[in-house]
Amino acid sequence: MANVAVAKDPKLTAAKKRAAKTGFHPSPYAVAKALTEGDLFTKASAVVLGLGNIVHKQYVKGAVFLLGEILFLYLFFTSGISCLAKLAYLGPVLKGSDGWDDDGNYVHIDATNSVRELLYAVAWIFLIAGFVLFWVAAVRSAYSAQVLTEKNGRAPTIIEDLKALLDSQIKGSLMALPTLGLITFTVLPITITVLLAFTDADHNHWPPFNWVGFETFAKVFDPNGSVAAGVNLGLFMKVLVWTLVWAFFATFLNFFLGMFMAMVILRKGTRLKGLWRTCFSMSIAVPQFVSLLVIHQMLTDQGILNTMLKDWGVIDTSLPFWTDSWWARVTVIVVNLWIGVPYTIMQITGILQNVPGELYEASEIDGANWWQTFTNITMPYILFVMTPYLITTFTSNVNNFNVIYFLSGGAPAAVGESAGDTDLLITWLYKLTVTKLDYNVGAVIGILTFIVLATVALITYRSSGSYKNEEGFR
């Protein structure tokens, strides 16, 4: 309600309105203000970083800004520019050979390591972005030194500044390392992988490779592409459709079986509730790759299950768990129930115990039978609470590398095809990049997986009840 009142007050500026809504107040030392209202030294600080600080007796801080600028500019002109220039043409030397270098020496010239050039160039773009932030911090710092000197007669000392790092500026101190880690080992790799999609970096073009624009995308979507090339539209569609089918069944069968079992355990007449729950949660505690590899072994042609069935005379030939497409597809979904249902049981048990009791009392007074209570109270409540969870389960099933890779390994695969009949986009991607070394095709598949995931997540989440009406059950 308070927000509405604030929004209607015409006297408040846009900034203040935003501040009232989001709960933070913008800094009074904005860059634009520093450059228009700052004094001469502050303005000069935009060129010579730290000048304003030094003038206002913040020697250490000023020196840090100045040295930072000098170091950056030095590196930028000695190596940055040449690194960035190489971005235009990634692999000038296609083949290693002996020849004369620029100084007239006879040397061995290696083929260009294109991925290293790409990496350095992208890293430089990130560094430049980092320097822009450094520059903003320096200008604002100079302006604040000026304003505070005018107001208090002196700017904060270095001791006070360092203390502020643990108090008013703590967000910077705490977030610095995690953010740096995230940028270096998540954002930077993703950027490079996305860029690789626009090159010809495959097992034939490595280490030197070059930009090819959308050629790789065209290759993936080519209906007539040869199987030998590793990809074509048919193969891609097959894997995509199976990924979605798999994610759908893996998510919803898990949900319904888990819900059913949770309700059977919770029903009044069931004894030893704790024992049953322990039995079913044992499988969670075993590392997934262990249990999946074990189940894979149990179901092979010579595996223990086939051996026993043959001994009992139930079958004559081994059941083709991993050699027939449909057997394999059904098997991975069923085994995934073994992995996933215990989690659902845990979740649903918690939710069912939280259903407001008065809802059941009311339905009993109204004379509802068991089925009506289930469809009108229990199910809507579970769905309301579980929708976000179902969406995340769906997306993690699209990305469920472990179950497929350890269980079926994508098998069975037709001879020469890079994706098997149970391969998901994610395992196909892994095989293409790690095994076949076709980095560009792998990158394209990765981008397409991201698009599929983002679309599904966005559509389902926006149309779900818990998004539209957050307080439906409060």
Place this chain on the structure above:
Amino acid sequence: MTAVTKPAHTGSLRTRRLVGDALAHIFLAVMAIIWLVPIIWVFAESFNKNTAQNPPTFFPTEYTFNNYIRLFTDTSVLDFTSMFIRTLIIAIFVCALNVFFVLSVAYCMSRLRFRMRKPYMNFALVLGMFPGIMSVVAIYFILNALGLTGGGAQTMIALVIVYAAGSGASFYVMKGFMDTIPMSLDEAATLDGCTKWETFTKIIIPVTKPMIVYQAITGFLIPWLDFVLASVICRTQENYTVAVGMYQMLQKEYIADWYAAFAAAAVCVSIPIAVLFIFMQRFYQASMTGSVKG
């Protein structure tokens, strides 16, 4: 189950209830067997004297400890002892860094208000939608450029850095928990003259303790459970972590020799993880009941 028609007399109601109970228990028993069989089988297989890849009977006919002895003493091909120690060391460092990173980011996101807060949270969500496997090769190239792919200690440092670096985006659960701590605690601390850092270390961290245990165990388990990153970063056998090593044991070259040893390794890895997991479950539930009692 359906009670559409009203029962004529209590007798039939009781029979029906008895039948329902019986069916429920039979169903649960069958399911429990299905869920426990693979686990029991691995356990039995780890003591099997017959180390062949495909044992002829479900349970071993002769039992022995040799598989365990061999697993920890045979260092010629797949040195499980050193894999285990290596993974343990990595796990300890990852655990410490992961807890620190997650706590730091969660504290900033939950207790502080600043301009980049919302964008950072959305950014973490979007990053999560990129399939993680997509960028493992690029991560390897980055480590290579940083000179961290030389093997030995370098590989261990590389794994610690990569696992820990990912934790900056997995702050959501911890943040959700911190959101339940009343802001009045922070305000009271500020009035008493605490700096933000003191509020963080003396107020928020103690209140968050159950969740920290949960986070610590999660962080500790990352290196034990990860296969993809480790398989790309540890390229040679002397650098393998447990997950990669155990995967190797079942590959064509080794399976004939290492099948029973694999089962023993599975038991050795599963027991500590299972214990930690059960422990973690307790703390997770404790933390879900809310941060401030009363």
